[in-house]
Amino acid sequence: MSTLLEMREITKEFPGVRALDRVSVAVKQGEIHAICGENGAGKSTLMKVLSGVYPAGSYEGEIVYEGDPVAFRDIRDSEARGIIIIHQELALVPQLSVAENIFLGNERATRGVIDWHETNKRTEALLAKVGLREPPTVKVDSLGVGKQQLVEIAKALSKDVKLLILDEPTAALQENDSRKLLDLMLELKAQGVTCIIISHKLGEVRYVADTVTVIRDGTTVSTLDARPDLSEDKIVRDMVGRDMTHRFPEHARVPGDILLEVEGWSVWHPEHAERRVIKDASFTVRAGEVVGIAGLMGSGRTELAMSIFGRSYGRNISGEIRLRGKPVDVSTVDRAIDAGLSYVTEDRKSLGLVLDETVRFNTTLANLPGVSSGGILNRNEETRVAERYRDALAIRTPTVFQKVVNLSGGNQQKVVLAKWLNTAPDVLILDEPTRGIDVGAKYEIYTIINELAAEGKGVVMISSEMPELIGMCDRIYVMNEGALVGELAAAEASQERIMSLIVNE
Amino acid sequence: MTLVQGGDITEKADRPAKGIGDYLSSHLREYGLLFALIAIMAFFQIVTDGTLLRAVNVTNLLLQNSYIVIMALGMLVVIVSGNIDLSVGSVMGFIGALAAVMIVHWDQSVFVTVVACLVTGALIGAAQGYWIAYWKIPSFIVTLAGMLVFRGLSLWLLEGQSVGPFPSEFQVIANGFVPDIFPAGVGAALAALFDVRRLNVLALGFGIVGAAALVWIGLRQRARNRSYGIVDEPRSFFIARNAIVAAAIIFITYKLSTFRGLPNVLLTMGVLTIIYAFLTQNTVIGRRIYALGGNAKAAKLSGIKTERLTFLAFVNMGILAAAAGLVFAARLNTATPKAGFALELDVIAAVFIGGASMSGGVGTIVGAVVGAFLMGVLNNGMSIMGIGIDYQQMIKGLVLLAAVVFDVYNKQKQG
Numbered sequence: 001m002s003t004l005l006e007m008r009e010i011t012k013e014f015p016g017v018r019a020l021d022r023v024s025v026a027v028k029q030g031e032i033h034a035i036c037g038e039n040g041a042g043k044s045t046l047m048k049v050l051s052g053v054y055p056a057g058s059y060e061g062e063i064v065y066e067g068d069p070v071a072f073r074d075i076r077d078s079e080a081r082g083i084i085i086i087h088q089e090l091a092l093v094p095q096l097s098v099a100e101n102i103f104l105g106n107e108r109a110t111r112g113v114i115d116w117h118e119t120n121k122r123t124e125a126l127l128a129k130v131g132l133r134e135p136p137t138v139k140v141d142s143l144g145v146g147k148q149q150l151v152e153i154a155k156a157l158s159k160d161v162k163l164l165i166l167d168e169p170t171a172a173l174q175e176n177d178s179r180k181l182l183d184l185m186l187e188l189k190a191q192g193v194t195c196i197i198i199s200h201k202l203g204e205v206r207y208v209a210d211t212v213t214v215i216r217d218g219t220t221v222s223t224l225d226a227r228p229d230l231s232e233d234k235i236v237r238d239m240v241g242r243d244m245t246h247r248f249p250e251h252a253r254v255p256g257d258i259l260l261e262v263e264g265w266s267v268w269h270p271e272h273a274e275r276r277v278i279k280d281a282s283f284t285v286r287a288g289e290v291v292g293i294a295g296l297m298g299s300g301r302t303e304l305a306m307s308i309f310g311r312s313y314g315r316n317i318s319g320e321i322r323l324r325g326k327p328v329d330v331s332t333v334d335r336a337i338d339a340g341l342s343y344v345t346e347d348r349k350s351l352g353l354v355l356d357e358t359v360r361f362n363t364t365l366a367n368l369p370g371v372s373s374g375g376i377l378n379r380n381e382e383t384r385v386a387e388r389y390r391d392a393l394a395i396r397t398p399t400v401f402q403k404v405v406n407l408s409g410g411n412q413q414k415v416v417l418a419k420w421l422n423t424a425p426d427v428l429i430l431d432e433p434t435r436g437i438d439v440g441a442k443y444e445i446y447t448i449i450n451e452l453a454a455e456g457k458g459v460v461m462i463s464s465e466m467p468e469l470i471g472m473c474d475r476i477y478v479m480n481e482g483a484l485v486g487e488l489a490a491a492e493a494s495q496e497r498i499m500s501l502i503v504n505e
Numbered sequence: 506m507t508l509v510q511g512g513d514i515t516e517k518a519d520r521p522a523k524g525i526g527d528y529l530s531s532h533l534r535e536y537g538l539l540f541a542l543i544a545i546m547a548f549f550q551i552v553t554d555g556t557l558l559r560a561v562n563v564t565n566l567l568l569q570n571s572y573i574v575i576m577a578l579g580m581l582v583v584i585v586s587g588n589i590d591l592s593v594g595s596v597m598g599f600i601g602a603l604a605a606v607m608i609v610h611w612d613q614s615v616f617v618t619v620v621a622c623l624v625t626g627a628l629i630g631a632a633q634g635y636w637i638a639y640w641k642i643p644s645f646i647v648t649l650a651g652m653l654v655f656r657g658l659s660l661w662l663l664e665g666q667s668v669g670p671f672p673s674e675f676q677v678i679a680n681g682f683v684p685d686i687f688p689a690g691v692g693a694a695l696a697a698l699f700d701v702r703r704l705n706v707l708a709l710g711f712g713i714v715g716a717a718a719l720v721w722i723g724l725r726q727r728a729r730n731r732s733y734g735i736v737d738e739p740r741s742f743f744i745a746r747n748a749i750v751a752a753a754i755i756f757i758t759y760k761l762s763t764f765r766g767l768p769n770v771l772l773t774m775g776v777l778t779i780i781y782a783f784l785t786q787n788t789v790i791g792r793r794i795y796a797l798g799g800n801a802k803a804a805k806l807s808g809i810k811t812e813r814l815t816f817l818a819f820v821n822m823g824i825l826a827a828a829a830g831l832v833f834a835a836r837l838n839t840a841t842p843k844a845g846f847a848l849e850l851d852v853i854a855a856v857f858i859g860g861a862s863m864s865g866g867v868g869t870i871v872g873a874v875v876g877a878f879l880m881g882v883l884n885n886g887m888s889i890m891g892i893g894i895d896y897q898q899m900i901k902g903l904v905l906l907a908a909v910v911f912d913v914y915n916k917q918k919q920g
Binding site for chain 2: 312332334356365366
């Protein structure tokens, strides 16, 4: 196979930091090339160099594409050569239709007048190609994330793509949607499209990739042939620069008495009054226990957690919640906090943090009375509290006065955890606590979870990553379509058993 | 937790800068505002042959802008909470009209009138805040409606006429001066010393004590930051900034003291500014307002009663708009149907010039006050120069645009 793309000794500097240090990658014609690395390793920067977001001249090194040295001035330049990048945050206009999105900026028009017949016909063909059975006129915001992803790929195909770059395409997807997407990649490969995939999920990398390049701290660590016997451990080792024999820290737990009991919990949809989102859910959490809730996206896991936590979701909520055997009032968020509940949201950026504020601001936000008297803040005390959590959770920040927007995903997540630990909760509900953070930071979050359990707190862990639940939890509830359909002890849990509980329901 | 790898690019890039140049570029906004105010004042001082800083004009400048400053305090809170209030000009006019009608037509006492007006202001704020907070109607729309409604109500209440004059007890709200409590001999002696006609010792003393207090608070803050190892303002900057601010305060109060002394309004304004600066920076409720504007969803999920907070921000705005209405009516000594027309725009402009962000969560009281005075000095200076109202409007508009462009440019450069 000939080489389609070669990036040679790419060095990119930002004021005060070298993001890429002589990185070299060679992508062969017709292969799927995975780029792995922790958050901040420089993967996205490298792709921005390639696609012309950082124009030629702003970096050192050489890019050879289809045999010629190229110097892209902007994204249009690279697109003209068939290099299309699909970002993690999808770039679709939700209010426009699928067809309008696919041909946005590339409209099928004569003298400014759009030919809708042609647009829709070509959209249908493209949708068939990516296996999306939706009419071209449907609005993008009525599609799920998985389908939106397919629309993005259809859009890329509409531009005669030669090199398709997918930046963490499955980060927001469910297992079965991810699988479909990966299969589509393999199909595109069969049709001759070369792909670069950036992913944290090593299982996926192994599933699709022909070659794996591992980047760490802005340098190329290794280029590995993905088949036949490449082990995930080898990739992880290269990514973090150390041996990682255990993906989950050791834990030996002895769960105590029942802390939290939820009984007969039902919730109706806030807008569609006839839809029952949570159906008669009951579960318990013991002191010192980590309980998992598995289920597909849309199965109602987040809705269950949010409706318990101060009725932040849904209406006509019924059921009983007991803490240490006594019924408690958790009808508003502040009452839930007072009762000893904490909820670490799934989406830390939009629901968990005030991004433009400091680590200190965010750490104390849920318990300002704890650092004030008579409504007046004691800023020294506040700083002490924030520094205590910074040290306890190893939040890597120069000072607690750093804005959280400048921290990495893993450190941001620790700030959210700090905020909730500062409310001295008995029970923590963690919704996707490790989403979008790198392997090393995940390990640290797991360690924190273990420490919390060791202190006798009850932890509820909601996750889409089944290995994580199996590796961390004492018991796992399986949720499907708003109901808890099964319960597995840690010893008997496996991905297959969880999936079969979901599927058989 | 032994796993340590330092791969994070953004973290490295955003470590606090060490050099003076870096410090200046990351705090350009705050210094920029101060420098702009000084530069504009210096410019007008020169082109008006010293008229700008004459005692009578300094007094005038403070009185003229007092109601803008008072409303800017409330507007800052509203804007930080992520909202806007377009009705304040109309509300201010309406309250002035109410005060005039109560005193002149209904023969109410000044005390009853003032209390009734402030309560009415609170109710107006509550009425608007209710829709915004609990019904989630955009504040732009609710207060746009309010702007029309209260403009209409003023017209109706005044029956299209001007109503006045006010008794002198009411006028002192805006035009009175704090009497000098020091013996006349001291003032006379100092006046002789400075070679001026008269000198109000209280006003000058007030300025000196105020300046000293500011420097002391600054020093304490600096010492505390040091003890936490925060990379701090370079010493030279700290000294220069404090020297300029202290000198300006003493200079202004000196000018005031050679005229009629300390205006009541300045005292009101000063006290309110200090209260609101403290409220926004040092109290739980202030902190929660920033959280609300910074990320309403995160604030709500942190147990903050966001609806009530929004509601209170508008109640507060209503009270301050009422206070401004009283000052405005007292200053003009009459209530007219056009009072406060388009004033909301000056107030909002002051807050944005002062560095607040349209999207909420960002802004300071001191910035808003400085922004208000910056606009005030522009108005006053251009009027002295005899520049027509047409050019004045254009220049003010461009200044607002420039300030915000400067903000955005700065942010992009850092991001």
